[in-house]
Amino acid sequence: MHQTFDAALGINLLHVNQEGADHNRAHFDAWGITCLNLMSSPGSGKTALLERSLPTLRQEFRIAIIEGDMTTELDADRLRQHDVPVIAINTGRSCHLDSKMVAGGIHRLERDYNPVEFDLVLVENVGNLVCPAEFEVGEHAKVALLSVTEGEDKPLKYPVMFQEADCLLITKLDLVPYLDVDVDRIIANVRQMNARATIIPVSAKTGEGIEAWHDWVRSQHSAKSVTGRSQSNGAALAESP
Numbered sequence: 001m002h003q004t005f006d007a008a009l010g011i012n013l014l015h016v017n018q019e020g021a022d023h024n025r026a027h028f029d030a031w032g033i034t035c036l037n038l039m040s041s042p043g044s045g046k047t048a049l050l051e052r053s054l055p056t057l058r059q060e061f062r063i064a065i066i067e068g069d070m071t072t073e074l075d076a077d078r079l080r081q082h083d084v085p086v087i088a089i090n091t092g093r094s095c096h097l098d099s100k101m102v103a104g105g106i107h108r109l110e111r112d113y114n115p116v117e118f119d120l121v122l123v124e125n126v127g128n129l130v131c132p133a134e135f136e137v138g139e140h141a142k143v144a145l146l147s148v149t150e151g152e153d154k155p156l157k158y159p160v161m162f163q164e165a166d167c168l169l170i171t172k173l174d175l176v177p178y179l180d181v182d183v184d185r186i187i188a189n190v191r192q193m194n195a196r197a198t199i200i201p202v203s204a205k206t207g208e209g210i211e212a213w214h215d216w217v218r219s220q221h222s223a224k225s226v227t228g229r230s231q232s233n234g235a236a237l238a239e240s241p
């Protein structure tokens with residue numbers, strides 16, 4: 001009985017979150033923004049990847065960052081040094097961003113900037129390999145990161161994250177010579193979970209693979225520019241998120 005109640009509560013929570021995510025996405029669509037949600041365990045290199053990418057990507061795109069962390073603005077402050085707007089969201093005890101928190105971030109983007117001037121919103125989710133995959137925030141694509149130090153088995157042990165990913169970045173490639181790790185085994189394990197994701201091994205330290213990652217970001221924005229705007233602009237925008 002108790003279990004049934006919990007399951008129903010969980011489904012309702014995810015349903016409410018999904019409605020909020022759809023609403024956020026409708027706003028992004030109306031503004032011509034592509035939103036990417038970056039997710040991984042703590043320390044896989046989300047912030048380092050953004051630090052590496054921003055100098056190149058901000059030459060081509062107008063970018064805003066939504067930075068989720070349980071406490072502190074340490075990562076937000078790192079990214080602010082790259083001269084892009086960074087909206088920091090502290091989630092408190094929650095191990096993931098949800099669509100309501102991101103709606104708050106969207107309000108701040110509207111309050112402080114003109115959202116139509118942006119092309120990309122990059123969300124750095126809270127470091128966690130489980131919960132962020134369950135809670136959409138209004139993104140157009142999900143990017144999962146797995147560093148070579150985390151173990152080849154993680155795609156099998158944390159399947160939802162790897163099933164949901166549109167792009168999987170295998171990070172810290174420069175460390176492979178010092179580890180007993182087989183990148184092909186990681187890729188094979190990801191493929192067991194997900195046949196369609198684009199898989200890109202990268203190193204934020206050396207820059208290896210970063211251009212392929214940038215190409216993937218470019219492809220997401222140009223695909224959306226063709227189809228995105230026409231899909232939204234509807235009733236979902238009648239009220240603010």
Ligand SMILES: Nc1nc2c(ncn2[C@@H]2O[C@H](COP(=O)(O)OP(=O)(O)O)[C@@H](O)[C@H]2O)c(=O)[nH]1
Nearest residue numbers: 042043044045046047048049127172203204205
């Ligand atoms: N060697 C190496 N270290 C990295 C790389 N990317 C990130 N790191 C290090 O990994 C640690 C965690 O990185 P961070 O970007 O903060 O991870 P996040 O928690 O996912 O945002 C830091 O000490 C980074 O310097 C990489 O490509 N190579």
Ligand SMILES: [Mg+2]
Nearest residue numbers: 046047075124
């Ligand atoms: Mg970080």
